[in-house]
Amino acid sequence: MFYIIGLGLGDCKDITIKGLEIIRKCSKVYLESYTSILISSGLKELENFYGCTLITADRELVEQGVDDILTEAQNCDIAFLVVGDPFGATTHTDLILRAKEKEVKCEVVHNASILNAVGCSGLQLYNFGETVSIPYWTETWKPDSFFDKIISNFQRKLHTLCLLDIKVKEPTLESLTKKKKEYLPPKFMSVSEATEQILEVLKSRNSNVSDELNANSLSVGLARVGSETQKIVACSLSQMVTVDLGGPLHSLVIPGPELHPLEEEFLQQFKL
Known part of the structure; x- marks a missing residue:
């Protein structure tokens, strides 16, 4: 059996009892490490709490070794641990499809993810539109398709949850031409970095979108949701x-132009 188990958002204790029971009976347990991180628990703490050795599964291992992992799951129980909920990333949907192709039995254990925990901001979940991902820009690569989705949601009076880029075990440009790979230090986008990019797009498109979204529009920044150090701030884009x-x-939220009175009231506690 191949199990994909959600770990939640905070620390090692956020796992469900069902998920923990499965982990403790599995022959091998992989910890996916490239779509997100568990905020308050490191590898050793997870291993001590779960009572097993964890195999760190980076993007390279999953993309190149998934067939080997699924072959193992034909003969024994294998767990694949995911921060948040297993369906929070398309990568894990693909894993389930690959398992079905190989006729490997698969079970999913759900948990909290930022997609529903963002409700801690007071913004009502049924008022959210399409979620977007904001990637790190480089000097030569500045994709802005995420902005079109923000505008589309805004026009429909819907909030936009922006998932911010993380870079874990990214190879350096130089190492791509070498046999021995070298990796860049881990990097995690902040709300201020994400807002800078949004404002840059706004500036370049000002004539088209100034009446819909501008630097004075409300934004909500969230950090370490689900942990004891969770922090939320509501302010204008220019202040963010x-x-x-x-x-x-x-994570960053661009609320729609019209808030429900309860949303307005709840956000007051987070205003700068």
């Missing part, structure tokens, strides 16, 4: 550029 919410993980 200067906000420091501390360590990862961060």
